[in-house]
Structure formats: C-alpha cells, structure tokens
Amino acid sequence: MKYTRLSKEQFEELHPEFINFLATQSITADEWKAIKENKPEIAEQELDVFSDLVWEGVLQKATYVENISPQHIYLFHFKETQIKLIGLKLLTTEIDLTTSEGFGWLRDNLLNDDVELFRANKDYSEDRLMDKFELIQQGANITKGELFMYFENLLG
Numbered sequence: 001m002k003y004t005r006l007s008k009e010q011f012e013e014l015h016p017e018f019i020n021f022l023a024t025q026s027i028t029a030d031e032w033k034a035i036k037e038n039k040p041e042i043a044e045q046e047l048d049v050f051s052d053l054v055w056e057g058v059l060q061k062a063t064y065v066e067n068i069s070p071q072h073i074y075l076f077h078f079k080e081t082q083i084k085l086i087g088l089k090l091l092t093t094e095i096d097l098t099t100s101e102g103f104g105w106l107r108d109n110l111l112n113d114d115v116e117l118f119r120a121n122k123d124y125s126e127d128r129l130m131d132k133f134e135l136i137q138q139g140a141n142i143t144k145g146e147l148f149m150y151f152e153n154l155l156g
Helices: 008-013 015-024 029-038 040-061 100-108 128-137 146-155
Strands: 064-068 072-078 082-090 115-123 141-143
Touching: 008 015, 015 040, 029 040, 040 128, 064 128, 064 146, 072 128, 072 146, 082 146, 115 146, 141 146
Parallel strands: none
Antiparallel strands: 064 072, 064 141, 072 082, 082 115
C-alpha cells in the first residue's frame, strides 16, 4: 500500500465507487461477501488497492493545501515543477490563529513585529504525489487556495 487506508467513514461515503471498483474486477456482491468471510487477506488487499486509487485521484487534483496551527500558517501551492510556500509565524504565544479572534487579530496586525512572513520554493522529489500526501499527513488540508492567493497578492 502506497498511502493509507481510507477510514470506515470514507469507505461508507465512497460505497458506490467501491462497488464499481469491485465490478471492474468482476467481483459480485455475493463473491465479495464470500471473500471477506473466507479470504480476509484478499479482502484487505482489495481495500488497500481501492484506497490507493482514491488517494491518487485526490492528490492529482490537489493544487493548494494549508496547515494552520495556533502560532503558524503554512500555505502551499503545487506548481508544475516545484512547491511554493508562503509561511506566517507568530512570535507571540498570546494569539491563536485557529480561532476567529486570532485570525481577526492577524488581519488587523499583519505589519506587527510579532508577525513574520516568508516565502520558499522546493523542488519535488521523485514522487510528487507522495510529497503532497506527506504534507496532508502532517496536518495540511486541501483548499481552493484563497488564503494563498490573498497573501501572494499582499506580498507582491
């Protein structure tokens, strides 16, 4: 398995897609039930393969991710040859960026000495989808990129 297995909730949400996945392998509902009961290791393999296929599709479409914690914001844009980062770090622990109050404070105090803004670029490794996946595993969420574009315009 290349990525991680989908959660029970994700499998439930993707139930129709999973049925289609089994159908492409000519596995009927009765056969799937028998596989789960008699050959659980094969059922596990099928779940893993399906999970990887879902992750591949999601990662191929992901263009922006962001990771927001109480003291920092990391905004990533996946370009053709590299990952662009806009980072923001608070030098005070009195503000929590995960709250609406903290985000409001940031909006009003972007030029404050307690706010450090920076940019960086990084080339992809040999596996650009895994690069994306690792950021998600570290807590980043896929977004439409509004926050990245806001800060990019702000920084010029």
